[in-house]
Amino acid sequence: MVTAHANGITIAYETSGNPLDPPVLLIMGLGMQLIAWPQDLVDGLVEQGYYVIRFDNRDIGLSSKFHQHKKPILLWAYLKSLVGFRQSAAYTLNDMADDALGLLDALGVARAHVVGASMGGMIAQIFAARFASRTLSLTSIMSSSGRRGLPGPSAAARGAMMRSADAADRQAVIERAVAVLKVIGSPSFPTPERTLRANIERALERGTNPDGVARQLVAIVASGDRTPWLRKIRCPALVIHGAADVLVPVACGVDTAQAIPGARLHVIEGMGHDLPQQLVERLLALLDHHLRGNMTPELPPLAAHRAGSGTHH
Template sequence: MPRVRANGIDIAYESLGREGDPAILLIHGLATPLTGWPDSLCDGLVGRGFRIVRFDNRDIGRSTFFPELGVPDIGALMTTARAGGQAAPPYPLDAMAADAAGLLDALGIARAHIAGLSMGGMIAQLVALNHPERAASLVSIMSTTGRRGLEPAKPEAMRALMAVPASASRADRLATAVAAVRAISGSGFPQTEAELAAYVGRSIDYTPFDPPAAARHMAAIVAAPPRHERLNGLRLPALVLHGSEDPVIPPAHGEDTALSIPGARLVIVPGMGHDLKEAMMPTWIDAIGDFANEVEATRA
């Protein structure tokens, strides 16, 4: 996997499609490397006329890890944030947004459609806010503005999502990951056991086993200030894509995101949870591809 130096770290990435085509930057979520983006989605968007860039966030995949930053106290950070204090994670989401903007710089991409999923959606929002010259549009997928008081995640879904495997063995990692995806999945879109195992196994085989790194991602999420007021001032095309059965970031968060961004388009997908299934990729390709092509048409 190629890597570039950007924002002071090494970032592993993959570029698909023609370099001259409009770019879509894909930013994944908590402890998930670039392999979490299905090839079918990337290939489908390339077929719609886009260059796709997917990459590993810091502390995941083959980008730079930060073991020297240790294991954060998530509980203490949550307490401080809920009390309105200034929580101090090992690194903030703003730094991860700067990584994404730096990657675009390193690849010579002046502007891109910034698409992020879950934590990646939070980072994408911050790319649009902190680096507006880099964002042709924003696509926020199963994500949130972080506004306080919205419906919380289902406890059982979060327990499964944050479960640590019994060991670093592939079998234990696979079993834990499969259980987590089952817990956060919606009732719609068929998926076989073989498809699920292949999907999570791909990322397990690609990325090192490092639970403290996942905790540092979570620390960045819980310590991030709410973004809804800043998003009120955003002036760019935005698409919000959310599942009707998301147990991790419930639909109210997607609705709030769309309401916070002037003119944003909201698409609630019936039966979709907080996971990615091959059967839902045609829906995503249509939603994202049609939206981005409309934005490109207005710029022509």
């Protein structure tokens, strides 16, 4: 694994494609490593003529860990968030956006298309707002503005996420992860359980850090409402969200698109909080149209583009 020293930490990353092609920076979500991006999506972007950069966020995978900070008590952090108390966080999403910028600096990349999923979408939003001169475009997938009052996870999703497993019991960890992914996955585009298990086992073999996941979650809570940042974004922006997302409800995607000037919203029926194999070609088509600046003329800014099984051009 290749690493770079950026923003004072070590960041593990992978690049795919020709460095002379337009760069696409992929930022993954909470507790997820760079291998969580579907390989077919990465390969597809390369085939479309992009230079793809993936990396492990801080505190996860093979990037620097923050073991000097104790594992936060998530229930306490959640209660403080309900009443608006200031969070004591090891770092914030701003710091994670600085990591992304530092990686681009280390790679000598002047400007990039920034694509983020879930928490990665939040980091990408901040990046686009703070580093306008380094951002060619923004794509925020199944993410949120963090605005207070937006709907939260369903009871089933919250229950699955809060269920604990003994970190020393590998099988228990796998079963918990499978249960979570089944609850939050796309109901119309289910991933076979054997594939879920294989992906989980691969991630565990590569590197695991439960304390880091907790610190990342507190970073999200501590970073608060990003609406003021979103209103500053001036680059082309696309928001993609699943209509069946029970972890980050589609209203969060709608709100994100409404806060970004000129943003386009694409809602996919039957999609949950994952990137299922069945949607890779559709996502590639959406991304390619967006990154090349030729989104469909019938899709006006802020329009909730709901579609069935076909890809719309």
